[in-house]
Amino acid sequence: MNEISTTRHSHLIDPTLHIWDWQIPVYLFLGGMVAGMMIISGYFLFKGRHTEKHCSCYYLPYVSIFLLSLGMFALFLDLEHKLFVWRLYTTFQITSAMSWGSWILILIYPILLVNILMNPPKMLTDKLPIISEWKKALLEKQLWIKNLGVVTMFFGAGIGLYTGVLLSSLGARPLWSSSILWLLFLVSGLSGAAAFVHVIAKDEYERVLLAKADNAFLIIELFVIMLFIVGLKTATQVQSSAADLLLTGSYAAEFWVFVIGLGIVIPLFIQLLAVNHKIHHTPLAPLMVIIGGLILRFIIVAAGQYSHWFALK
Amino acid sequence: MARYGMVIDTAKCVGCTDCVIACETENNVPEGFCRDWIKTEANGKFPTIELEIRSERCNHCTDAPCVSCCPTGASHFHDVGGVVLVTQDHCIGCKACIASCPYDARYVHPEGYVDKCTFCIHRVEDGLDPACVSVCPTHCMTFGDFDDPNSKVNKLLKSRRHHSLLPEAGTKPNIFYLI
Ligand code: SF4
Numbered sequence: 211m212n213e214i215s216t217t218r219h220s221h222l223i224d225p226t227l228h229i230w231d232w233q234i235p236v237y238l239f240l241g242g243m244v245a246g247m248m249i250i251s252g253y254f255l256f257k258g259r260h261t262e263k264h265c266s267c268y269y270l271p272y273v274s275i276f277l278l279s280l281g282m283f284a285l286f287l288d289l290e291h292k293l294f295v296w297r298l299y300t301t302f303q304i305t306s307a308m309s310w311g312s313w314i315l316i317l318i319y320p321i322l323l324v325n326i327l328m329n330p331p332k333m334l335t336d337k338l339p340i341i342s343e344w345k346k347a348l349l350e351k352q353l354w355i356k357n358l359g360v361v362t363m364f365f366g367a368g369i370g371l372y373t374g375v376l377l378s379s380l381g382a383r384p385l386w387s388s389s390i391l392w393l394l395f396l397v398s399g400l401s402g403a404a405a406f407v408h409v410i411a412k413d414e415y416e417r418v419l420l421a422k423a424d425n426a427f428l429i430i431e432l433f434v435i436m437l438f439i440v441g442l443k444t445a446t447q448v449q450s451s452a453a454d455l456l457l458t459g460s461y462a463a464e465f466w467v468f469v470i471g472l473g474i475v476i477p478l479f480i481q482l483l484a485v486n487h488k489i490h491h492t493p494l495a496p497l498m499v500i501i502g503g504l505i506l507r508f509i510i511v512a513a514g515q516y517s518h519w520f521a522l523k
Numbered sequence: 524m525a526r527y528g529m530v531i532d533t534a535k536c537v538g539c540t541d542c543v544i545a546c547e548t549e550n551n552v553p554e555g556f557c558r559d560w561i562k563t564e565a566n567g568k569f570p571t572i573e574l575e576i577r578s579e580r581c582n583h584c585t586d587a588p589c590v591s592c593c594p595t596g597a598s599h600f601h602d603v604g605g606v607v608l609v610t611q612d613h614c615i616g617c618k619a620c621i622a623s624c625p626y627d628a629r630y631v632h633p634e635g636y637v638d639k640c641t642f643c644i645h646r647v648e649d650g651l652d653p654a655c656v657s658v659c660p661t662h663c664m665t666f667g668d669f670d671d672p673n674s675k676v677n678k679l680l681k682s683r684r685h686h687s688l689l690p691e692a693g694t695k696p697n698i699f700y701l702i
């Protein structure tokens with residue numbers, strides 16, 4: 211037998227770690243969605259689709275700025291020493307994923323603002339006519355737009371993988387000690403964003419394309435989840451038992467039902483029927499994908515905190 | 524460069540929690556939190572059960588993940604003895620350091636910054652032992668410099684079998700337990 215008792219009773223630390231509540235999963239989810247949207251709109255820019263009136267590259271930067279700000283606000287709400295938040299920007303700590311993330315997030319804003327320049331709000335152009343001139347200058351330069359697309363995709367991928375690296379850099383939590391958590395969050399962000407565009411796109415071509423892309427992302431996501439689990443199961447004993455939290459343990463019901471079942475497999479099935487013209491497209495499947503992505507972040511954050519090096523001692 | 528640490532004799536520790544009370548008093552630890560604590564671990568099969576009582580705290584790790592993950596530099600190595608400290612007004616309370624510590628040695632102080640054992644550096648710099656070490660009735664704890672080959676802590680490690688906590692976590696802890 212092995213039995214451990216402790217006199218420690220620190221609030222939020224004992225009996226199991228629970229320092230991060232809803233704010234962090236929401237932040238990670240919104241960060242993933244923004245990443246996906248930036249990749250999608252960057253791709254359309256690269257492909258020169260901005261010549262289409264209803265191209266999603268015109269409105270996705272607006273949605274992204276809004277969601278990014280919402281995510282950063284959620285992160286701010288989580289900080290315990292809020293008045294000192296500016297300290298993030300008086301230093302750059304090269305070994306800290308969070309420091310990298312804070313600076314990347316600051317760089318994302320100007321990139322999204324340049325994207326918005328292609329379709330600035332009328333209110334702004336009325337007040338500042340020079341913006342219309344900038345817009346004209348930008349739209350005339352094919353190469354600039356292509357480059358803007360590449361930069362947008364690049365930084366989108368950066369923020370998407372950052373949301374995973376943030377957790378996996380904290381090696382003390384066995385569930386997060388995976389080198390492909392970043393890929394899982396990136397693909398999940400892409401599938402959520404594709405689902406979102408699929409629902410709201412006015413352009414028929416984009417709607418169908420994004421439904422097909424979403425199906426591909428969901429299949430890849432299933433595969434990445436499998437690799438994530440296999441990776442943990444074949445690693446150390448603490449990591450293996452961390453994987454069991456999802457497979458058979460305290461988080462298994464939520465994981466199988468909401469993430470795998472309702473979040474991936476069923477919407478994938480519905481969307482496969484839709485793209486093969488067996489049924490009409492329905493907003494239900496994309497909605498399930500988006501909610502599944504949110505629940506995935508909640509489960510990974512909660513189960514990760516629960517997983518522990520001492521679990522087997 | 525000094526490397527401060529502790530050697531704790533588990534054969535002497537009786538788990539009286541004097542060290543815990545001394546720390547709370549010396550460092551004004553808020554109610555509901557612990558900078559140090561007693562862990563009792565029973566191992567084996569009846570009738571050959573081994574019991575180890577340990578006074579635990581931050582291990583002031585040499586490869587401290589709490590320092591490397593901190594986005595503001597609030598968690599840092601002190602110039603004296605490599606002690607791991609938190610600068611209160613640099614800490615934003617993001618709690619990454621708490622999540623990165625395999626020993627769960629940190630907590631959020633009610634005032635918002637992250638707090639933990641400091642090896643009573645304010646006492647050590649005055650030439651005193653940390654409060655926990657100085658009050659222990661069984662004298663089971665020894666504080667010293669591992670970089671000094673003639674220090675008492677190094678001599679103790681040479682004289683007895685010992686272990687550290689979770690060496691497999693790779694943080695190079697600086698507290699050792701004599702068996
Ligand atoms: S025990 Fe934890 S808090 Fe202390 S130095 Fe090591 S990792 Fe950091």
Ligand code: SF4
Nearest residue numbers: 593614615617618620
């Ligand atoms: S909570 Fe404070 S000490 Fe810990 S990582 Fe964040 S800023 Fe650094």
